[in-house]
Amino acid sequence: MVGHVPLEDVILVRIQVSQQSFAKASELLMHYVYILHSSKSSNFYFGSTSNVKNRFEQHNKGLSKATAPYVPWKLVWYSGFQNKKLAEDFERYLKTSSGKAFAYKRLLNPEALKKDKFGV
Numbered sequence: 001m002v003g004h005v006p007l008e009d010v011i012l013v014r015i016q017v018s019q020q021s022f023a024k025a026s027e028l029l030m031h032y033v034y035i036l037h038s039s040k041s042s043n044f045y046f047g048s049t050s051n052v053k054n055r056f057e058q059h060n061k062g063l064s065k066a067t068a069p070y071v072p073w074k075l076v077w078y079s080g081f082q083n084k085k086l087a088e089d090f091e092r093y094l095k096t097s098s099g100k101a102f103a104y105k106r107l108l109n110p111e112a113l114k115k116d117k118f119g120v
Helices: 019-027 052-060 084-094 097-107 110-115
Strands: 031-038 044-049 073-081
Touching: 031 052, 031 084, 044 052, 044 084, 044 097, 052 073, 073 084, 084 097
Parallel strands: none
Antiparallel strands: 031 044, 031 073
């Protein structure tokens, strides 16, 4: 029968997950580094997350202390990484002066840079 599963065919399975196995499973998830641009302040914000859509919504709802004063934000760039460590390492690099120079030159739209107070 389409759209209906008889109750006797439903099998409920309870799986107990230890913190250690959960940590290992979370390492398998993709992690992302993203760059936001504020139309209000012309600032860029660099961050990392395992869920770009949810994190972007949090920024625009003012739920992040660092970005709340500069709402609204536009997602201007993101990239996926195989694990959290790689994403966080790249995020830290982008927040350095040489990382910002790299981002402005290679990752961001030149039109956005004209509006940014750090643009070259």
